[in-house]
Amino acid sequence: MTASSGELFDLAIIGGGINGCGIARDAAMRGLSVVLIERDDFGSGTSGRSSRLIHGGIRYLEQAQLHLVHESIRERQTLLRIAPHLVEPLAFTWPIYRGARIGKFKLNAGLLVYQLMAAGRSRRHSSLNAAETLEREPGLRSAGLTAGAVYYDACTDDARLTIANAIAARQLGASVMNHTEVVEMIRERGKAAGVVARSSHSGERRSVRARVVANATGVWQNVFDDDQRSRRLRGSKGVHIGVPRERLGNRDALTLTSPIDGRVMFCLPAGPQAIVGTTDTWTDESPETVHASPADVDYLLRSVNSYFPRAELTAADVVSAWAGIRPLASGPAANPGAVSREHSILTDPSGVINITGGKLTTYRSMAAEVVDKVQQALGRKPRRSPTDTTELPGADRAREIERMQREDPRLAAPLTEELPYTGAHLVWGVTMEMAQTLSDLLIRRCHLAFETRDHGVSAAPRAADVVAPLLGWNDETKRERLRQYGEDVGAMFAIRQ
Numbered sequence: 413m414t415a416s417s418g419e420l421f422d423l424a425i426i427g428g429g430i431n432g433c434g435i436a437r438d439a440a441m442r443g444l445s446v447v448l449i450e451r452d453d454f455g456s457g458t459s460g461r462s463s464r465l466i467h468g469g470i471r472y473l474e475q476a477q478l479h480l481v482h483e484s485i486r487e488r489q490t491l492l493r494i495a496p497h498l499v500e501p502l503a504f505t506w507p508i509y510r511g512a513r514i515g516k517f518k519l520n521a522g523l524l525v526y527q528l529m530a531a532g533r534s535r536r537h538s539s540l541n542a543a544e545t546l547e548r549e550p551g552l553r554s555a556g557l558t559a560g561a562v563y564y565d566a567c568t569d570d571a572r573l574t575i576a577n578a579i580a581a582r583q584l585g586a587s588v589m590n591h592t593e594v595v596e597m598i599r600e601r602g603k604a605a606g607v608v609a610r611s612s613h614s615g616e617r618r619s620v621r622a623r624v625v626a627n628a629t630g631v632w633q634n635v636f637d638d639d640q641r642s643r644r645l646r647g648s649k650g651v652h653i654g655v656p657r658e659r660l661g662n663r664d665a666l667t668l669t670s671p672i673d674g675r676v677m678f679c680l681p682a683g684p685q686a687i688v689g690t691t692d693t694w695t696d697e698s699p700e701t702v703h704a705s706p707a708d709v710d711y712l713l714r715s716v717n718s719y720f721p722r723a724e725l726t727a728a729d730v731v732s733a734w735a736g737i738r739p740l741a742s743g744p745a746a747n748p749g750a751v752s753r754e755h756s757i758l759t760d761p762s763g764v765i766n767i768t769g770g771k772l773t774t775y776r777s778m779a780a781e782v783v784d785k786v787q788q789a790l791g792r793k794p795r796r797s798p799t800d801t802t803e804l805p806g807a808d809r810a811r812e813i814e815r816m817q818r819e820d821p822r823l824a825a826p827l828t829e830e831l832p833y834t835g836a837h838l839v840w841g842v843t844m845e846m847a848q849t850l851s852d853l854l855i856r857r858c859h860l861a862f863e864t865r866d867h868g869v870s871a872a873p874r875a876a877d878v879v880a881p882l883l884g885w886n887d888e889t890k891r892e893r894l895r896q897y898g899e900d901v902g903a904m905f906a907i908r909q
């Protein structure tokens with residue numbers, strides 16, 4: 413931990429997902445003294461289990477959520493500008509089949525509105541006939557295909573985007589801690605006055621005093637309620653599966669409507685994988701143990717097979733399956749897909765600012781809104797920070813990793829066959845990106861756990877050998893970290909009821 417016990421901060425943020433890390437960066441940029449506390453790792457919650465899209469949200473047009481779409485498109489353009497190393501344009505093909513819920517006319521009208529809302533800041537969409545659609549995506553079923561369209565959004569590495577915000581906050585002077593859990597709220601005369609934090613590794617407890625406390629714990633939010641049962645946040649579970657991309661042969665991303673229930677879903681290129689997702693079902697599962705069920709996997713396979721009949725994917729083809737929970741600010745509705753993805757920022761009677769909902773895409777503008785409230789609570793005039801024009805850190809990562817590999821050939825050896833991750837990626841993760849465990853490294857600083865059938869378990873001992881001297885691990889700690897890694901990936905990638 414870097415904050416010393418009793419130190420007084422302007423702002424303490426609980427939770428290092430995209431929202432907490434974004435708030436930390438914005439507040440630090442405005443000159444506030446900030447402490448950010450994350451119980452596990454930055455991006456280990458919902459923010460590292462998303463569809464990895466920075467998107468306007470074409471599907472929200474159907475629900476007439478124009479404000480959300482407008483904000484999302486603006487933020488997409490901002491993130492493309494301030495983080496070109498983390499956010500890249502992505503072309504989507506949307507095939508249209510006879511009898512589809514969203515037909516050619518409706519889709520083209522929607523894309524036109526989408527285009528107009530981008531006000532010329534996005535590549536133009538185009539309509540396709542059936543032959544042109546098949547030319548773009550030859551693996552698609554041709555029977556019943558009547559037309560298609562191509563439009564542009566963006567994709568990211570969700571966990572790395574989250575971590576980049578934490579790093580930026582730290583570079584601006586914030587105290588930033590992962591693997592440190594807030595176990596208690598400090599209250600004075602009924603008002604929040606700080607938190608008690610405990611290091612997950614040493615068990616050491618510290619009191620961290622703060623003038624304002626922001627709770628950005630997403631689906632964990634109820635942990636600080638006096639009566640947890642009365643306000644348990646109900647979230648919506650979203651499952652993704654990763655399958656070998658060569659089996660589908662998709663060239664770009666695809667937007668599809670599931671033939672099972674008509675929901676909009678995606679098939680996304682991700683290195684050697686195609687990621688298919690997502691489901692959207694209410695859940696009371698704990699965010700720590702949420703996982704895919706056989707029924708979730710079956711839904712995604714049946715949906716994607718109906719578009720790519722030659723793939724004939726079965727459960728045996730699934731390389732990995734994982735789940736996240738959307739913390740929805742409003743609800744409950746019968747259908748979680750109909751609940752707005754807008755965020756809510758509410759100050760409770762003790763003065764804690766609670767942040768719920770939102771999207772990865774809109775985190776930056778939501779963070780600005782939260783920090784305005786923090787400044788008001790501090791009795792200061794809200795002053796905007798240039799988060800929309802200042803580049804996020806990490807642009808030099810690829811170059812520096814290459815340099816390390818050149819200088820020390822042992823760091824150039826791949827950790828596993830067919831994937832590009834090497835010891836240099838791990839050294840960078842520890843020295844520059846605050847990674848402390850094998851899960852931090854193999855799940856979030858690189859995607860090895862998502863992209864291998866054993867989720868990196870066979871590569872983990874080599875990874876541990878590389879980072880042990882940097883992290884001061886002796887043989888016993890190494891064994892314990894390997895055991896913990898097996899447990900983490902066992903929980904995250906399990907497919908069971």
Ligand SMILES: Cc1cc2nc3c(=O)[nH]c(=O)nc-3n(C[C@H](O)[C@H](O)[C@H](O)COP(=O)(O)OP(=O)(O)OC[C@H]3O[C@@H](n4cnc5c(N)ncnc54)[C@H](O)[C@@H]3O)c2cc1C
Pocket residue numbers: 426427428429430431432449450451452453454455456457458459460461462463464465466467592593594595628629630631632635648649650651690735736737738739769770771772773774
């Ligand atoms: C399946 C799925 C797909 C999605 N796809 C997209 C997409 O493609 N694009 C998009 O824009 N949005 C997407 N979203 C939405 C987006 O991922 C979420 O809105 C966003 O990640 C929420 O971030 P958060 O910071 O609020 O929560 P989280 O990322 O969950 O962060 C909360 C953090 O709080 C920490 N915490 C909890 N308790 C404590 C404590 N006591 N002390 C300290 N820390 C604590 C947790 O460990 C966690 O890291 C998707 C969501 C899901 C579920």
